[in-house]
Amino acid sequence: MDRSPEASEALARAHEHALRWLASLPDRAVPPKAPVAQVAEALGTELPDGPTDPVEVIDLLAEAAEPGLTAMPSGRFFGFVIGGTHPAALAADWLTSAWDQNAGMRTVTPATTALDDIAEGWVLELLGLPADGAVGFVTGGTTANFTCLAAGRDAVLTRVGWDVATRGLAGSPGIRVLAGAETHGSVDLALRYLGLGAPELVPVDTQGRIDPAALREALESGDDRPAIVVLQAGNIHSGAFDPFAEAIAAAHDHGAWVHIDGAFGLFAGASPAFRHLVDGYESADSWATDAHKTLNVPYDCGLAIVRDPAALRAAMSMQGAYLIQDAAGDPFEKVPELSRRARAVAVWAVLRSLGRTGVAELAERLARHARAFADGIDGIDGAEVLNDVVFTQVCASFGDDDRTRDVVRRMLQDGTAWTTGSVWHDRAVLRISVSNWSTTETDVERTLEALRAAVVS
Structure with a gap:
């Protein structure tokens, strides 16, 4: 059986959806817009009795899943130390x-x-x-x-x-x-x-x-x-x-x-x-x-x-x-x-794409962004960076634990960036993990602007 026409059509459609998703990352809100139940309903929970055309399956998958996707590959996702995907690695x-x-x-x-x-x-x-x-x-x-x-x-x-x-x-x-x-x-x-x-x-x-x-x-x-x-x-x-x-x-x-x-x-x-x-x-x-x-x-x-x-x-x-x-x-x-x-x-x-100097520059750029976050947070009234920022992690407090947790909540509600709440040394903290190759100085500044707004709200 010649599988190439069927595979080509499905792959071409997946390619279209993938490029559309990637193109949305610079501007889209980072948190998902839809909960699990809404995505499941859109996908359909009943197993079909018969076959479905692969292109139709890909269209359904992309369109139903999109509202429930978190913009983890975005340069403004700073939760959980999970990074992004470099273009050469993705391809x-x-x-x-x-x-x-x-x-x-x-x-x-x-x-x-x-x-x-x-x-x-x-x-x-x-x-x-x-x-x-x-x-x-x-x-x-x-x-x-x-x-x-x-x-x-x-x-x-x-x-x-x-x-x-x-x-x-x-x-x-x-x-x-x-x-x-x-x-x-x-x-x-x-x-x-x-x-x-x-x-x-x-x-x-x-x-x-x-x-x-x-x-x-x-x-x-x-x-x-x-x-x-x-x-x-x-x-x-x-x-x-x-x-x-x-x-x-x-x-x-x-x-x-x-x-x-x-x-x-x-x-x-x-x-x-x-x-x-x-x-x-x-x-x-x-x-x-x-x-x-x-x-x-x-x-x-x-x-x-x-x-x-x-x-x-x-x-x-x-x-x-x-x-x-x-x-x-x-x-x-x-x-x-x-x-x-x-x-x-x-x-x-x-590794072939970045080479020795590119890998070093990547690590150094991530650490440089973390330092910029720490410096920006130090300039916010009532904020305190709690760790020595030696690499890519920043932990901050914004007063008492309730106030810090409220800032974490407001940041997720705002959607500009994803910053994670945690507890360190028995204190509530907002934790920023800089892990993505695509994070830019603009992403850092946009996140700091959202953070300043969350603190004064």
Whole structure:
């Protein structure tokens, strides 16, 4: 059956709708206009008895969904540290869907494996991480933490003679996991998935940075179980980075595996201007980041980076007589999934488009916008920036908690920008996360104008 005419018509219509959506972003309100129930009603909740023309389906999808879409790709979306999508990465992701490759095996999908190999090398080079390390392209930051911590779990148990792959965790010596008191919830979630439970929380400073002396003291507590230490490149509220050299030295002195959760902050390592924030992080054993954040590729794409490729493969690989495996190693051996999207294609595309200097400039531009936000907020009567703005995060208070929450509410009602409410150090805050390549100085100023209006309303 020749599928090209039918596919061409549907893709052409999707292209029209996609361009219309992208063209609306500079001016549209950021919050959605319609709730779930309204979108569901427009889509139709009854499963049709018979076929529907694909073009008609695409038209219905685009028109019914549009009122319920949040302008997350807008340069004025500053919530949740989720970034946007760079044009090269977006176009590459369209090709990824059209190619429809199950990018798991080197022999079966050589094109996507070549892209995987190249993107892996470029990521390690840009971040200054061990060139012989391994990168698994997974579904997101949480899964990247899971994958790296799985490698760490298996490795530290192997060192004490326990093979978790065959024996499981029941009856094992157990594992201590230590993390800063402001570690991100995705780490807690990954540890739950791995059967390791909640981490032991180590004291942090006022910006959320782990105290290396307290970490060393905790490791010397007399608990002789194998240990994993989780550090952080980019606190979700302050943007602060742990003191890696001291903390990693303390952990390695006690034989611990060190993992760094760098969901948005890891790419500070690609910028000469911000490289100092991650000094010493190259000595860790694993690193996780979400490429949709600072690198701005489409969902879903996390990077699980492990110093020892053998440890990663030991935790993630499987065997099957029906698989066509290559002696050089296959991409599926570095990730939890066997069937997997070719996520490295978009990573390769954005790195090829930006180059070394472009990635650095992107990170620096995001941080520059965050600094502009902090300076603008400092000029608002009654406003206070609560964090040291070292990278891309800004947390502000506007008086008491009720007043701050009211400002957050008014900002969402206004719709000019999306800024998120949160609680940090037992205070209500408005949090601004600058993550999108398309954010401009005009976007920052428009958001500050809306914020000033929300404060005086």
